[in-house]
Every structure is written in C-alpha cells, then in structure tokens.
Amino acid sequence: MTITSRRILRGRILSFLRRPAGVGDASSYRHLADGVVVVEDGRIVAVADAGEIDAFRTAGCVVDDHRGKLILPGFVDTHIHFPQTRVIASYGEQLLEWLSKYTFPAEMRYADRGHAEAGARFFLDELARNGTTTAVVYGSVHREAIEAFFEESERRGTLMLAGKTMMDRGAPAPLTDTAESGYRDTTALVKAWHRRGRQRVVVTPRFAITSTPAQLEAAGALARENPDCLVQTHMSENRAEIAYTAELYPERAGYLDVYDHYGLVGPRTLLGHCIHLRPDEIERMSEAGAVAVFCPTSNLFIGSGLFDHDGLEKGPHPVRIGLATDVGGGTDYSMLRTAAEAYKIMQLRGQKLSALSAFDRMTRANAEVIGEADEIGRIEPGLAADLVVLDSRATPAMAHRMEAVDGDLEEELFVLMTLGDDRAVAATYVAGRPVGAR
Known part of the structure; x- marks a missing residue:
C-alpha cells in the first residue's frame, strides 16, 4: 500500500475573493455549505463540494470531519x-x-x-x-x-x-x-x-x-x-x-x-x-x-x-x-477579539465594520498587505494549507445566540467576532498539519 501525505478537511468552507463592499456582498467570497479542502504536502490541491469526496480519497489519506463548523484561511x-x-x-x-x-x-x-x-x-x-x-x-x-x-x-x-x-x-x-x-x-x-x-x-x-x-x-x-x-x-x-x-x-x-x-x-x-x-x-x-x-x-x-x-x-x-x-x-x-474591539472603535467614529469586512481583513486582506497573498490568506489550489476551523457554538452563550441566527452566514460571522475567542477555534492547521487542536 502506498502511503501519501494527503489529508481531506470536510466542513463549511469560507474564503474571500476580494474586499467586501459592505453587508450582503455575497460575490466577495466563496462559501461551500458542505465542502472539502484536499491537502497534499502542505498545499491545497483541490476545493470541492463534499459530494465529490470519494474522487479525492487515496490510500492512506486522512479525513478530518468538521461538518457544521467553518473552515477559513488561518x-x-x-x-x-x-x-x-x-x-x-x-x-x-x-x-x-x-x-x-x-x-x-x-x-x-x-x-x-x-x-x-x-x-x-x-x-x-x-x-x-x-x-x-x-x-x-x-x-x-x-x-x-x-x-x-x-x-x-x-x-x-x-x-x-x-x-x-x-x-x-x-x-x-x-x-x-x-x-x-x-x-x-x-x-x-x-x-x-x-x-x-x-x-x-x-x-x-x-x-x-x-x-x-x-x-x-x-x-x-x-x-x-x-x-x-x-x-x-x-x-x-x-x-x-x-x-x-x-x-x-x-x-x-x-x-x-x-x-x-x-x-x-x-x-x-x-x-x-x-x-x-x-x-x-x-x-x-x-x-x-x-x-x-x-x-x-x-x-x-x-x-x-x-x-x-x-x-x-x-x-x-x-x-x-x-x-x-x-x-x-x-x-x-485572538484576532476575533481584536475585530470586536475594532468594531467598537469604528462605532465611536460613526463608522461601520461588517462581519464580512472583518473576516476578509483577518485573512485575505492582511495577507495582501504583508506581501504574502500568493502563499496564504485564501483557500485556493496551490496556496499553503494554513487553515482555522471555527465553532460558532463553542460556548453556551454563543450556542444560545446561534439559535436565533437561522442559517444567516453574516449573522453567524458577527456572533463569532463579537462573542468568539480562543474557545471558538476548534482546530488550526499549519501546512496541512493540525496544531493546537482542541
């Protein structure tokens, strides 16, 4: 049997394509409600709907099931x-x-x-x-x-x-x-x-x-x-x-x-x-x-x-x-706590920070300003598999609040950035390897 370094992460995949124009800008990101990120030798080789998972299985591959949780760039x-x-x-x-x-x-x-x-x-x-x-x-x-x-x-x-x-x-x-x-x-x-x-x-x-x-x-x-x-x-x-x-x-x-x-x-x-x-x-x-x-x-x-x-x-x-x-x-x-305080400062300034803008900033946009957008910040084939898995129901208060969200992605992201902290991080991956997992 050939052993490979392939790993498949299954969950709700979210990655930003560009800076969001504001609340409701669904074209600024890619969201798969049930998707897979296929990782090999530390890099993303495919992103697909979970229905295609069998096509990506290889001998010795590991499947990490994060269904119900959000998978984002680290x-x-x-x-x-x-x-x-x-x-x-x-x-x-x-x-x-x-x-x-x-x-x-x-x-x-x-x-x-x-x-x-x-x-x-x-x-x-x-x-x-x-x-x-x-x-x-x-x-x-x-x-x-x-x-x-x-x-x-x-x-x-x-x-x-x-x-x-x-x-x-x-x-x-x-x-x-x-x-x-x-x-x-x-x-x-x-x-x-x-x-x-x-x-x-x-x-x-x-x-x-x-x-x-x-x-x-x-x-x-x-x-x-x-x-x-x-x-x-x-x-x-x-x-x-x-x-x-x-x-x-x-x-x-x-x-x-x-x-x-x-x-x-x-x-x-x-x-x-x-x-x-x-x-x-x-x-x-x-x-x-x-x-x-x-x-x-x-x-x-x-x-x-x-x-x-x-x-x-x-x-x-x-x-x-x-x-x-x-x-x-x-x-x-925590970048989640940091985004929450950014929101409050902007409120005092009479400005708005949408959840989409905050999560784009923590991932794609921050990678871009440090000159590493070709390596990290998005979930795309060819980029490094640096990923974070977030649980929007990680604490009793978050789970209670989520009962009223009713499937709205932006509301869920706002719950994560307002109530979330390290407890909302279900797993972290560096070059496809789990680190700091709970």
Missing part, C-alpha cells in the same frame, strides 16, 4: 511583540511610561537564550491556539532571541515574518544596540533566515524615539539592500510620543518625514498605530503605498486614541490598512 496578525507575553495585562500608564515600567524590563530578559526559546514556544503555541498561522513579529534587541524564534517557527513549519528590534537610545543600556551592530545583526539574519523555508526577516527599528539618526540611516540602508524585506516600526500612537519625536528631530517636517527622510516609507512599510496623522502624512502614505496597522485593543488599553479607519481607507488619499493584536500592549492574542 488568521494573519500584522503587528505583535514576541518578547511581551508577560507584559500583557500590566496595569495603567500611557505609552512612554508603560514602555519604561513594563516592556523594557521584560525584553531585557531575552538576552538569555533559554528564556527566549521558552518564550518562542509559548508565543507560537498561543498563536496556534487562537487560529493565527502567520504574524509580523517584533523581537527584542537581541539577535540570539530572534534566532531562537526563527528556529522554533521552522520546526513548526509556520510562516512568520520577524525582526530584531533596533534601538540605540531611549532605553536601558542592556537593551540597546548601536547603529553598526543593528545593521550587522539584521544583515546576518537576512543571510541566514530570509526566505529560508517559510521564514521572513523584517527590518525593525522600534520607533524614532529609540533610534538615533545614524541608526535610522542604517535601517534605510538595510531596506535598500534588501527590497524583498518588509520594514516595520511604530508611528503616531500617542501625542506625547509625537511631541518627543519632534524634539528629537526638529529638522524634519513631522513624524512620517523622519522615516521618509531615511528611505523607510514605501509599499513594504508597516506603520503601527497611525492614530494622530496629519493630512500631509496621509497623502504621503497613500502615495508611497505604506500600510497603517490598526491595533484596537492596545489603542484602547493604553488610552492612545481612536483609529480613523474610514478616514484612511475611504478618504481622498486612500491608505492601505492592516489589523493586528499588538500583544503585549494589546490585550488578547
């Missing part, structure tokens, strides 16, 4: 901090005080390789438990810590985009590098890890406050020398942060201009937060194709402000948007 988180798993749920403080009191002490511990390895295991376990199969990740300043992260991700087969944080001022001495060492360490990481299997290296200056002009110049050089790498940093999260940046860079026209001056603003740039943007900055981000990353739970928790989603996406100068948890300022690893 969630994509566009901004999260790997060394901050013990910072989440730290009481009080605004951004700059919170960094000094909680974040920097926690990140200093990642100088210890064993601590970093244990942290990577917990971090990746927690993502899988919440249905997140890909994330754009900030490391600590320590090269060895991000190496430990990539090694653990490689063992699991996950697609992760991560960088060693560059900080040469504004932090405790044990947590700083130099412009030269930040450049050297990131270059070494690119050579060792970028596109080694499913790993990607990201150029990662933390933000203007913790980098000297020399370091931002080095980061710009890294971006030019490695145009295939993403650039990630923070911008305009907090008004005190913006004022301090202006003090440190008085010669620049504004916060965005600091990064733009050093060649860090382009179509592969992810700018975390972007709450307090000026009109000229929005216009420049639109022109450059840069991404504003919406981090709703951290913006609320740290009291930073309300992200203007529609003002950016639908304004005269449209800006691309990603959605992210921002753990540990963010208060949940």
